[in-house]
Amino acid sequence: MAAASHIVATLSVVIPMYDEEEVLPALVSRLRLVLEHLGAAYEVIAVDDGSADRTAELLEGFRREWPELRVLRLRRNSGHQVALTAGLHHAVGAYVVSIDADLQDPPEKIPEMLELARSRHLDVVYGIRADRSTDSGFKRRSAGVYYWLMRRLVGNRVPPQAGDFRLLSRAAVQASKALPDHQHVYRLLVPWLGFPSGEVTYQRHQRAAGRTKYPLGKMVGLAADSITGFSAAPLRLANWLGVFSLIACFGMMIFTLVAWTAGTTVPGWTSMFTGMLFIGAVQLICIGLLGEYVGRIYTVLQQRPTYHVGYDTAAGVAASVPEEFTGPVVRRA
Numbered sequence: 001m002a003a004a005s006h007i008v009a010t011l012s013v014v015i016p017m018y019d020e021e022e023v024l025p026a027l028v029s030r031l032r033l034v035l036e037h038l039g040a041a042y043e044v045i046a047v048d049d050g051s052a053d054r055t056a057e058l059l060e061g062f063r064r065e066w067p068e069l070r071v072l073r074l075r076r077n078s079g080h081q082v083a084l085t086a087g088l089h090h091a092v093g094a095y096v097v098s099i100d101a102d103l104q105d106p107p108e109k110i111p112e113m114l115e116l117a118r119s120r121h122l123d124v125v126y127g128i129r130a131d132r133s134t135d136s137g138f139k140r141r142s143a144g145v146y147y148w149l150m151r152r153l154v155g156n157r158v159p160p161q162a163g164d165f166r167l168l169s170r171a172a173v174q175a176s177k178a179l180p181d182h183q184h185v186y187r188l189l190v191p192w193l194g195f196p197s198g199e200v201t202y203q204r205h206q207r208a209a210g211r212t213k214y215p216l217g218k219m220v221g222l223a224a225d226s227i228t229g230f231s232a233a234p235l236r237l238a239n240w241l242g243v244f245s246l247i248a249c250f251g252m253m254i255f256t257l258v259a260w261t262a263g264t265t266v267p268g269w270t271s272m273f274t275g276m277l278f279i280g281a282v283q284l285i286c287i288g289l290l291g292e293y294v295g296r297i298y299t300v301l302q303q304r305p306t307y308h309v310g311y312d313t314a315a316g317v318a319a320s321v322p323e324e325f326t327g328p329v330v331r332r333a
């Protein structure tokens with residue numbers, strides 16, 4: 001791993017990618033054009049998040065004719081945020097831009113971000129999606145709910161509609177690296193740092209090729225990590241549920257007493273069962289919430305790495321791709 005102390009590149013561009021063979025040629029040609037005109041030394045870190053398609057093979061081909069392209073291959077698919085973490089850990093640039101592989105974020109905005117950061121001495125420049133009309137209705141609505149919730153939990157420093165297209169200064173990268181846990185949700189962690197920041201707005205384009213790698217399951221996972229990683233508010237929700245059920249119980253007791261004194265004691269099965277089920281459900285929710293947090297504490301305590309590097313083409317020893325990776329890529333059924 002190159003030591004961050006000798007910063008050779010002004011800019012590192014980190015691109016997590018998972019099974020992006022369709023979009024890769026378009027990405028490389030657009031990004032390279034932008035970076036060649038930057039007038040600064042740069043490196044591009046393609047973080048291959050354990051792709052099972054031809055991504056690794058294509059990257060190897062592009063790397064031969066584009067020396068600034070560096071490939072960091074993870075041993076297995078570890079998820080977008082973890083791939084981003086791996087890229088940030090290995091980047092050496094004075095500034096680091098993270099961008100998706102699918103060209104939904106235009107690489108042409110990178111020079112503007114860099115210029116803004118340098119001229120105003122900013123540590124963070126957010127890419128703000130001015131227009132999401134190309135996203136599906138479901139994606140837009142779920143994103144709306146997500147940002148509303150995050151702003152309530154983490155605070156108004158979270159810019160709405162800021163995804164993972166952003167620039168970070170070396171200081172901001174080091175600050176995120178210094179945190180003990182590595183299950184980061186960067187779109188919350190970066191605003192939480194509170195470093196001087198600016199914004200660049202852009203049109204969110206349609207995915208240039210290929211399919212989304214964020215199915216509903218991963219979106220729910222991201223939301224759960226976001227909530228438990230930044231707020232203990234759900235634990236307080238448990239208290240409120242408890243208080244609510246207690247009040248409901250008192251209500252029930254009064255009702256039954258009144259019914260008893262009036263001599264209209266009904267067999268009472270329905271009310272009894274409703275009450276029991278309700279309290280049971282509240283207790284299970286509360287235990288589940290506690291479990292979420294205990295689980296997080298447990299993973300942090302274990303100090304296990306979140307990713308394993310297969311190879312890094314910039315590492316002195318393995319400047320070329322190890323033999324185990326050069327064979328035909330195994331395609332999934």
Ligand code: UDP
Pocket residue numbers: 015016017018019020049077078079080083099100101102104211212213214
């Ligand atoms: N990605 C990744 N690992 C994963 C899933 C996604 O590295 O397990 C990458 C993906 O290749 C893309 C970025 O994360 O560069 C964002 O994913 P995608 O565009 O599919 O998400 P969407 O824009 O649909 O939310």
Ligand code: MG
Pocket residue numbers: 100102104207212
């Ligand atoms: Mg996308």
